Amino acid sequence: MIQALKKEQYSALVVDDEQKICDLICLFLSATGRFKTLVAAQNAVQAIQKLQNQTFDIVIVDHKMPGKSGIDLIGTLSKTPKNRLMKYILISGCLTKEDVIVAMNEGGRHILVKPFSRTQLLNKIGEVLKDEIL
Template identity: 40%
Template sequence: MANKILLIDDDPKICDLVGAFLKLGTKGIELITACDTSQGLFKLENDEFDLIIVDKNLPTRSGLDLIEQLRKSFKYNRIKIILLSGSLTSADVSFSVQNKVSDIIVKPFKYVQFMEKLKKHLDT
């Protein structure tokens, strides 16, 4: 079963890196990327995704804002979301719990842990 992931991150090098990681790993994970909130919403509306990875720091509008908006909407209330962040603060953790974020990946990340977390949330 092909999995489709949406990655919302404004750094193209990070998007490239995740793409390269996914190519190495389990076959059958398709990666779509967006560089900010509005592009991300656009792609969401025009496709079906199994998982969204949202970077905390996005231009114009923070990734946290986007996550809140998704959770408040009817359509994306339950979609799996992973937060990508440069740090793991208690604020991040409590936000994640409140907004039913499935996991937090902290930058910089290692291949093995990254892929494990993805697989974990794609399989359930």
């Protein structure tokens, strides 16, 4: 079995049109002491702008946002060579079976259903990064 190399510090981009959700996720991640960089964006346009000069280990994206959806954003980002190594988690309170299929085809293989607890979020991130971050 190949064991993933565990990093001391990670970077994360949180994209959600609800500022409170962004703040809460960033608070949860900050409290672990394992994230050196936490950046929030309110929509896909802001997320793409923030990715112009920076890459992240993980991007946590809400599905339902004004303009481009989280699935569309993941699809756009995962097709860009410099973003291919980033990991993505799609969060949503309402995903249809078709949404899940499209998300997986676009590179959003990890999904977390709202509402979720701090532990569920951190466990999902740990699974995606192949690291225990709790």
